Amino acid sequence: MNTSTLPENRAQELSDVDPSSTEFLAAVAARQLAGRRRVFAGVGLPALAVDLARRTVNPDVELIYESGVCGAHPEGLAEGIADSVLVSGAEAVVGIPALFGYVLQGGHVDVGFLGAAQVDRWGSLNTSFIGDWDRPKVRLPGSGGAAEIMANAAECFVVLRRHDPGALPAQLDFCTSPSPVRAMAEDPRMVPPGHGVSVVITPLAVLRRPDKLGELVISEVHPGVSVDEVRAATGWDIAVADDVRVTERPTVEEVRLLREEIDTVRLYLR
Amino acid sequence: MATTDDKVTDLASAVAAHVRDGMTVALEGFGHLIPFAAAHEIIRQGRRDLTLCRLTPDLLADQIIAAGCVRRLVASFFASGSAGSLHEVRRRVERADPAPLEVEEYSHYGMVCRYQAGAANLPFFPLRSYAGSDLPRLNPNIRKVSDPYGGPDIYVVPPLRPDVTIVHAQRADRAGNVQMWGIVGVQQEAAYAARTVIATVEEVVDEEVVRSDPNRTVIPSHAVAAVVHCPGGAHPSYAQGHYDRDNAFYREWEPISKDRDATLAWLEAYVHGVPDRAAYLEMIGAERWAALKVSPRLSQPVDFGRRRLAEVGGRQ
Numbered sequence: 001m002n003t004s005t006l007p008e009n010r011a012q013e014l015s016d017v018d019p020s021s022t023e024f025l026a027a028v029a030a031r032q033l034a035g036r037r038r039v040f041a042g043v044g045l046p047a048l049a050v051d052l053a054r055r056t057v058n059p060d061v062e063l064i065y066e067s068g069v070c071g072a073h074p075e076g077l078a079e080g081i082a083d084s085v086l087v088s089g090a091e092a093v094v095g096i097p098a099l100f101g102y103v104l105q106g107g108h109v110d111v112g113f114l115g116a117a118q119v120d121r122w123g124s125l126n127t128s129f130i131g132d133w134d135r136p137k138v139r140l141p142g143s144g145g146a147a148e149i150m151a152n153a154a155e156c157f158v159v160l161r162r163h164d165p166g167a168l169p170a171q172l173d174f175c176t177s178p179s180p181v182r183a184m185a186e187d188p189r190m191v192p193p194g195h196g197v198s199v200v201i202t203p204l205a206v207l208r209r210p211d212k213l214g215e216l217v218i219s220e221v222h223p224g225v226s227v228d229e230v231r232a233a234t235g236w237d238i239a240v241a242d243d244v245r246v247t248e249r250p251t252v253e254e255v256r257l258l259r260e261e262i263d264t265v266r267l268y269l270r
Numbered sequence: 271m272a273t274t275d276d277k278v279t280d281l282a283s284a285v286a287a288h289v290r291d292g293m294t295v296a297l298e299g300f301g302h303l304i305p306f307a308a309a310h311e312i313i314r315q316g317r318r319d320l321t322l323c324r325l326t327p328d329l330l331a332d333q334i335i336a337a338g339c340v341r342r343l344v345a346s347f348f349a350s351g352s353a354g355s356l357h358e359v360r361r362r363v364e365r366a367d368p369a370p371l372e373v374e375e376y377s378h379y380g381m382v383c384r385y386q387a388g389a390a391n392l393p394f395f396p397l398r399s400y401a402g403s404d405l406p407r408l409n410p411n412i413r414k415v416s417d418p419y420g421g422p423d424i425y426v427v428p429p430l431r432p433d434v435t436i437v438h439a440q441r442a443d444r445a446g447n448v449q450m451w452g453i454v455g456v457q458q459e460a461a462y463a464a465r466t467v468i469a470t471v472e473e474v475v476d477e478e479v480v481r482s483d484p485n486r487t488v489i490p491s492h493a494v495a496a497v498v499h500c501p502g503g504a505h506p507s508y509a510q511g512h513y514d515r516d517n518a519f520y521r522e523w524e525p526i527s528k529d530r531d532a533t534l535a536w537l538e539a540y541v542h543g544v545p546d547r548a549a550y551l552e553m554i555g556a557e558r559w560a561a562l563k564v565s566p567r568l569s570q571p572v573d574f575g576r577r578r579l580a581e582v583g584g585r586q
Contacts, residue, residue: 066378067300067453079517082301084510087452088567096300096325096456097386100379105398124402128375133408139363141349143377144326147399178402189422190401 011253019222019247020203022048022269023258027250028201029113029159031057036110038062040149043080044268045159046113051077051262052254064109066145068099077267100145104152107193112153114146114197118172119158121215121236122179123197125150126172133174143176150177155198163202165235180212205230206247207238215239220247275445277497281546284468284496285311289320293433294344296323296385296464297330300455304330304507305438307500307547308470313337314541323432325381325456328507329523332358335371336533337541342372344430346381350520357527368530375409380427382456387429388463394426401425435464437489438504440512441473442480446494449486452510461489470500472512484574502551502559513562 017023022045029049033039034057041050041063054061063072067082071091078086087093094103103109117140118126127146131137150156160167175182179196197216200207206220217239218230227240263269279287289295289312297305309330312320321342324331329350334340336358343359350356362371376384383395396415406412406425414423437457439450448469450457461467467489474497480487503509506516506523526532544550551559 067302068455069453080301080515082453084302084452084508084514084564087302087510093451093453095454095458096378097382097459100382105379128404128408133404135366136364139348139360142345142347142375143380143405144347145378147377147403147405148379148397151399151401174408175402175404180402182402184402186402187423190424191422192398192401 011251011256013252014249015252015255017250017255019224023255024222024250025159025201025203026052026258027254028206028247029157030254031248032157032199032201033058033061033111036061038064038108038110040064040066040104040109040112040153042113042115043078044115046115046157047078048258048262048268049113049159052257055257055261056254064099064103066096066099068094068096070094070099070103077263077265079267100148104145104148107152109149109153110155112149112156114149114156114158114177116158116160116177117167119160119168119197119200119216120170120172120179121238122181123156123158123200123209123216124172124175124179124182125158125177125197126174128174128176130173146177150179150196151183151192151194153194155195158197158200160200160202163204163230163233165233168202168233169235184213204233208241217241218244220245222247223249275491277446277491277494278444278474279496279498281307281311281470281498281500282315284498285315288434288466288468288495289315289317291317292319294321294323294431296430296432296435296460298324298435298437298455298457298460299504299507300325300453301328302453302455302507303438303440303450303457303504303509304328305436305470305503306330306505306507307503307550308436308438308468308498309334310541310547310550312339313537323381323430323460325378327356327359329356329520329527332356332523332527332533333537333541335359335362336530337537340371342374344374344376344381346376346378350523354524355527357524358530358533361530374411375405376412376427377405380405380412381430382459384427384430385456385459385463387427388431389459390462392429394428396424396426399425430463432460432464434466434468435460436468436470437461438470438500438509439488440471440509441475442469442471442494442497443475443477443491444497445477446489446491446497447477447480447487448489448494448497449480449483450488451486454488458488461493466495467493468496468498469494470498470503472501472503472509474499482574483572500547503547505551505554505559505562508562511564511567513559514564516558516562
């Protein structure tokens with residue numbers, strides 16, 4: 001890790017970046033990766049988080065992409081999950097059947113990063129439609145591998161760019177990737193191997209779901225945000241953790257790494 | 271190789287011979303080796319009512335659907351990766367503008383399992399997805415069966431058997447042994463699932479080149495009907511070791527795709543307006559093409575060995 005441009009005491013100072021900024025969200029997401037080994041990484045904000053984690057809390061993180069790349073060592077920031085920069089110098093590239101069948105469904109992924117248009121109280125996700133399925137107001141990207149990641153990764157992290165009752169509704173318009181709660185409501189014997197969503201990081205708060213069959217609770221509120229604001233911005237009556245605290249800001253060094261070493265071309269940082 | 275095994279042809283002939291109106295066509299390549307040149311030839315030849323199969327439709331789907339070739343899309347993702355929406359797909363799905371598009375939707379692994387069932391001649395394929403999801407209600411082809419061995423019920427998907435699968439690869443020999451490296455996606459399964467396979471390739475190589483590295487052959491010649499020499503055939507997607515993805519083009523596509531007239535104008539200029547891929551590459555410009563060049567990063571050769579027959583007593 002190159003910290004030569006900042007003296008040690010400056011580097012560990014806390015940054016004043018806005019809690020809704022990509023830098024803040026990526027730094028919070030990166031810290032959640034401490035102690036996790038194999039991460040199913042996406043593009044965008046998760047790519048920043050994983051790269052930052054590798055330079056800070058978790059040098060041993062192993063990057064897996066749904067394109068079949070395992071143990072990626074990219075020399076630059078990937079502009080897609082099938083970017084050639086992920087392939088050159090990777091430890092393995094397997095076919096998609098092996099990636100989804102053996103690596104993921106076989107139980108080798110510790111954390112999956114997912115995005116969503118809507119998240120409900122149990123961490124079920126909608127990435128398919130806003131409005132009616134037949135004539136949707138918005139046709140969203142659909143599952144891709146999300147339904148499989150949700151079912152099979154040991155746990156899933158979700159990063160949301162909005163926190164309002166539209167993004168965190170009482171009822172999803174469509175359930176693309178079900179929480180274990182919803183899977184077992186269909187059939188109590190069909191228990192997914194994974195925990196489902198364990199952490200949701202939003203521009204206002206960090207929500208956690210410690211129990212595989214439980215609900216999301218407010219675990220951390222970002223600096224300057226109150227618990228009541230978070231509750232008001234959530235579409236159901238969300239519970240608050242007993243030990244709720246203020247989210248720790250990113251350090252100056254984390255923000256510098258994101259801006260000056262990870263995303264130098266501002267592909268994902270805005 | 272017997273001369274009768276020479277499957278090399280040109281793209282126009284391959285598409286004319288194997289792709290007909292109303293067929294189910296898989297154009298595979300997972301973010302890599304996407305067969306754009308073949309899709310453009312299908313557009314030029316004015317095919318209609320196709321069922322297009324792709325895990326990630328990509329802007330290839332936006333183009334071929336905008337051109338009016340496709341009635342039904344079988345897929346598991348409906349965006350353009352990092353570069354935004356596929357607006358032609360969205361217009362048709364959200365507003366039936368200018369016409370509706372039938373969509374048969376799965377998750378990625380659901381599509382993979384469909385190809386695997388098709389390739390292995392199985393009646394269905396089980397996967398541990400979909401319990402609690404709305405996807406089975408959206409798509410009645412996703413069904414639940416009981417486990418004959420006493421485990422919990424499990425969802426299954428039916429085989430996908432395209433009439434034609436088209437892939438792009440780094441190289442093949444004239445008999446159709448197709449070699450690719452980098453992200454190999456679901457091409458082997460999509461090829462074996464199909465009745466007919468067309469491979470467009472960056473290079474047609476001698477049989478000796480293929481046989482120097484047999485593990486690199488992803489689709490053996492017995493599964494391939496036609497080989498087309500088509501350098502640059504994956505642009506704006508990429509071919510590992512040949513040229514990189516044209517990320518700028520993917521970003522430029524978003525505003526084009528947003529405006530149906532602009533989409534049609536693009537197709538007129540870059541597809542209908544050119545006879546083949548060589549002319550297309552000329553049209554996008556030497557400078558743009560040169561900027562996508564990659565530096566070499568060679569793999570270490572492996573030794574397949576050769577039995578020393580003459581020196582081993584008794585073997586002869």
